Amino acid sequence: MTSLNSENIQHAADSMDQNWVSITPSGSHVAWERTFDAIGDLVTIMDNNLKIIRANKAAYHILGVEPGTLIGQHCYRVFADRPAPCKDCPGITTMKHCRVSSAEIHHLKLAKTFLITTSPMADEKGEFTHIVHVAKDITEKLPLERQLNQAQKMGAIGNLAAGIAHDFNNMLTGISGYVELVLLKVGHDERITQNAVQVRAAIKRATDLVNQILTFSRQTKHEKKSIQVAPILRDALKLLRSSIPASIELRQSLDSTAHILGDPTQIHQIVMNLATNAYHAMQEEGGVLGVTLREIMMEGHERRPELTMLPPGPYLRLEVSDTGCGMDRETMGKIFEPYFTTKEIGKGTGLGLAVIHGIVSSHQGIIKVYSELGQGTSFHVYLPIIDRALDPVPRPELEAVVRGGSEQILYVEDEEIIAELAREVLSLYGYQVTVCHNGAQGLAHFRQDPDRYDLVITDLTMPAMNGLGLASAIKAMRPQSPIILCSGHSEIINRARAAAQGVDLYVQKPVDMMELARAVRGLLDSREGKAPSWRSGLNPDKKGRGYIDSLEKTALHPWCCSPEYQGCRQAK
Ligand SMILES: Nc1ncnc2c1ncn2[C@@H]1O[C@H](COP(=O)(O)OP(=O)(O)OP(=O)(O)O)[C@@H](O)[C@H]1O
Numbered sequence: 256m257t258s259l260n261s262e263n264i265q266h267a268a269d270s271m272d273q274n275w276v277s278i279t280p281s282g283s284h285v286a287w288e289r290t291f292d293a294i295g296d297l298v299t300i301m302d303n304n305l306k307i308i309r310a311n312k313a314a315y316h317i318l319g320v321e322p323g324t325l326i327g328q329h330c331y332r333v334f335a336d337r338p339a340p341c342k343d344c345p346g347i348t349t350m351k352h353c354r355v356s357s358a359e360i361h362h363l364k365l366a367k368t369f370l371i372t373t374s375p376m377a378d379e380k381g382e383f384t385h386i387v388h389v390a391k392d393i394t395e396k397l398p399l400e401r402q403l404n405q406a407q408k409m410g411a412i413g414n415l416a417a418g419i420a421h422d423f424n425n426m427l428t429g430i431s432g433y434v435e436l437v438l439l440k441v442g443h444d445e446r447i448t449q450n451a452v453q454v455r456a457a458i459k460r461a462t463d464l465v466n467q468i469l470t471f472s473r474q475t476k477h478e479k480k481s482i483q484v485a486p487i488l489r490d491a492l493k494l495l496r497s498s499i500p501a502s503i504e505l506r507q508s509l510d511s512t513a514h515i516l517g518d519p520t521q522i523h524q525i526v527m528n529l530a531t532n533a534y535h536a537m538q539e540e541g542g543v544l545g546v547t548l549r550e551i552m553m554e555g556h557e558r559r560p561e562l563t564m565l566p567p568g569p570y571l572r573l574e575v576s577d578t579g580c581g582m583d584r585e586t587m588g589k590i591f592e593p594y595f596t597t598k599e600i601g602k603g604t605g606l607g608l609a610v611i612h613g614i615v616s617s618h619q620g621i622i623k624v625y626s627e628l629g630q631g632t633s634f635h636v637y638l639p640i641i642d643r644a645l646d647p648v649p650r651p652e653l654e655a656v657v658r659g660g661s662e663q664i665l666y667v668e669d670e671e672i673i674a675e676l677a678r679e680v681l682s683l684y685g686y687q688v689t690v691c692h693n694g695a696q697g698l699a700h701f702r703q704d705p706d707r708y709d710l711v712i713t714d715l716t717m718p719a720m721n722g723l724g725l726a727s728a729i730k731a732m733r734p735q736s737p738i739i740l741c742s743g744h745s746e747i748i749n750r751a752r753a754a755a756q757g758v759d760l761y762v763q764k765p766v767d768m769m770e771l772a773r774a775v776r777g778l779l780d781s782r783e784g785k786a787p788s789w790r791s792g793l794n795p796d797k798k799g800r801g802y803i804d805s806l807e808k809t810a811l812h813p814w815c816c817s818p819e820y821q822g823c824r825q826a827k
């Protein structure tokens with residue numbers, strides 16, 4: 256600050272105070288002073304050495320000092336309690352460039368944050384004379400602003416997720432469909448069948464996770480149902496065991512058959528995130544990772560103080576503990592904050608525990624952490640047990656075997672991998688499939704011979720003409736043609752609008768080809784006035800028959816892994 260010798264500053268008079276008086280027209284002096292003192296924000300006028308030569312009433316009031324005591328003091332001493340100007344001093348910028356400048360300054364002693372705005376003052380010749388320095392107390396607004404930034408960031412992540420979901424869903428459809436084909440064609444080889452069933456289970460989870468990210472970004476509620484927690488934990492730990500080194504011993508004790516009202520994917524996410532953190536904490540030296548599930552009765556009186564917010568009743572307590580590095584108090588105080596991480600850049604997002612906290616709260620539970628530096632950490636998750644009588648246990652009708660047919664299907668889809676997969680699967684079911692790669696091409700085919708096709712399946716988003724345009728054009732030509740529309744999560748359409756364009760059935764992407772085959776048969780049967788033939792035995796060719804037979808023997812139906820599957824829904 257001692258070298259303030261820019262061009263503008265050289266013009267400034269030696270005695271700034273005198274200059275100041277001279278630029279104030281005498282008649283308006285009192286009125287001006289009153290105005291100055293009426294301003295609620297802290298306003299000072301400074302010379303080119305950043306010394307205060309004038310301060311309004313609010314300045315003395317907000318800074319809590321006696322009237323007059325600010326005059327002659329340097330602003331950096333008053334606002335930042337520093338011996339020299341702040342690094343990004345807006346006053347210096349204003350002097351150097353003769354323009355308005357601003358910065359946020361935190362006053363340690365006052366524990367307040369100010370938004371400082373400095374503006375240049377000029378004499379009648381237009382030459383720089385003083386700095387007007389306005390300080391606005393933004394201490395209370397700051398957290399709100401940060402929250403808003405955070406919300407905007409989350410919104411941007413949501414948009415990004417929605418953007419990639421379309422492509423991701425298409426990829427998942429391809430992977431899952433070809434796995435189904437492997438299953439159909441593999442015959443009686445039990446090992447390959449089991450491996451493919453594992454791949455399919457992983458795809459299901461990937462699909463759930465994509466949907467979860469999308470639901471999260473849209474702030475919609477997850478559907479909860481009566482679930483048993485122990486099997487979900489067992490599943491998750493099996494997955495984890497294969498990915499953590501042998502230096503970490505996994506001890507699990509899952510002693511409960513209790514049910515909670517929950518979302519299985521989210522419960523899976525809780526244990527995976529906690530166990531992954533535990534593994535990271537023991538990465539250097541190894542140790543013991545403990546996962547325990549117990550039923551406990553929370554009584555009114557004998558509860559630990561940190562659990563008093565839970566209503567009395569039966570709870571499941573999931574405990575994930577490790578013998579790793581542990582945490583100090585300061586770290587423990589921040590771990591549930593979004594983006595708080597002690598991991599290197601690129602190794603952790605700091606979202607794991609923040610997400611878990613949200614999930615546990617939405618399950619009416621709480622999460623507690625106990626940790627000792629150098630000793631280890633234990634997370635306790637409490638989830639309320641529900642009355643087992645609530646179990647709906649719906650054995651979904653989807654478990655039955657799907658019958659094929661010999662009808663003609665027009666399949667319109669721009670993603671080649673999905674189109675070819677659909678052709679292959681539906682052909683296995685005996686259908687005659689014609690594939691087109693965009694709406695216009697599909698319409699041209701249909702127009703050539705409208706009576707030829709018994710059913711049309713179309714994607715929603717396609718070049719040339721989209722699925723809705725195609726559906727309405729087809730219905731205009733041949734109203735009785737049944738139409739199935741496939742669309743991804745990111746392109747959720749108004750169902751009423753789809754129905755108005757003539758869509759009979761809406762199928763959520765990624766399309767499970769087995770479910771599509773089921774939907775096709777159901778829709779065709781309903782048109783022919785038959786009862787849907789879910790249970791009428793088999794379909795495809797001889798190779799496929801082997802697979803279905805083996806599934807029936809082992810009770811492993813391709814769709815029974817996902818009782819909650821809701822891929823196909825009526826458009827109306
Ligand atoms: N079991 C544990 N032992 C020691 N520290 C832990 C443990 N679990 C969490 N932490 C601390 O809490 C921080 C936040 O955890 P969180 O799971 O939210 O994010 P992260 O693991 O850093 O990143 P990610 O988003 O990849 O999960 C971690 O960086 C770590 O400092």
Ligand SMILES: [Mg+2]
Pocket residue numbers: 528531532603607608
């Ligand atoms: Mg984590």
